[in-house]
Amino acid sequence: GENVEQHPSTLSVQEGDSAVIKCTYSDSASNYFPWYKQELGKRPQLIIDIRSNVGEKKDQRIAVTLNKTAKHFSLHITETQPEDSAVYFCATNTGGYQKVTFGTGTKLQVIP
Amino acid sequence: DGGITQSPKYLFRKEGQNVTLSCEQNLNHDAMYWYRQDPGQGLRLIYYSQIVNDFQKGDIAEGYSVSREKKESFPLTVTSAQKNPTAFYLCASSKSGHIGDGYTFGSGTRLTVV
Numbered sequence: 001g002e003n004v005e006q007h008p009s010t011l012s013v014q015e016g017d018s019a020v021i022k023c024t025y026s027d028s029a030s031n032y033f034p035w036y037k038q039e040l041g042k043r044p045q046l047i048i049d050i051r052s053n054v055g056e057k058k059d060q061r062i063a064v065t066l067n068k069t070a071k072h073f074s075l076h077i078t079e080t081q082p083e084d085s086a087v088y089f090c091a092t093n094t095g096g097y098q099k100v101t102f103g104t105g106t107k108l109q110v111i112p
Numbered sequence: 113d114g115g116i117t118q119s120p121k122y123l124f125r126k127e128g129q130n131v132t133l134s135c136e137q138n139l140n141h142d143a144m145y146w147y148r149q150d151p152g153q154g155l156r157l158i159y160y161s162q163i164v165n166d167f168q169k170g171d172i173a174e175g176y177s178v179s180r181e182k183k184e185s186f187p188l189t190v191t192s193a194q195k196n197p198t199a200f201y202l203c204a205s206s207k208s209g210h211i212g213d214g215y216t217f218g219s220g221t222r223l224t225v226v
Contacts, residue, residue: 009152032211043202044155046214089154093211099145099170100215104154 006103023090024072030092115139118218135203143209144186149200162209
């Protein structure tokens, strides 16, 4: 099955700095790459996603990049704010279906 | 509360007992999923259902069972065969089973075996 590795497991940044989280995957047929944010005690929420026909996608301070050749994709958060503190999960689909496999999560702490 | 409701929020089970976790959605979504969340292991798929009366095993289905008799409901039963059931369980739904439909998650059920 699909194997998704996510790094780092924890990340601390100063407010205003950028944060980058990286994921690698194994299934070359994967073509959908969502990112979820889970604040403490809350449910995961989709924050951005990208399909394999696009190399980069931005939404305000959040961007995702995809390198299909190398089978890795990254989440970039610029001008971090304390409310960005959460656990972030990358994911990718298995085969041609919507069923996704999640990474192990990155706990991001933004220090004021 | 986001259109997908899980109950109860906390559940305690004695060893050897079966328990059922409820998941109900009013989003008219076709696909529903059950994930288990353990510290340091992310979310692991237990079962998923693309349409009513159909469901498939995920990566860690052993010791669990599901049913999908109604579009809006996807209950998960944790059986006594599940060796380590203490975990946080998340239910999710998506509009369809097709690529690009993001998940909507429930607020989760924390199951503890006592």
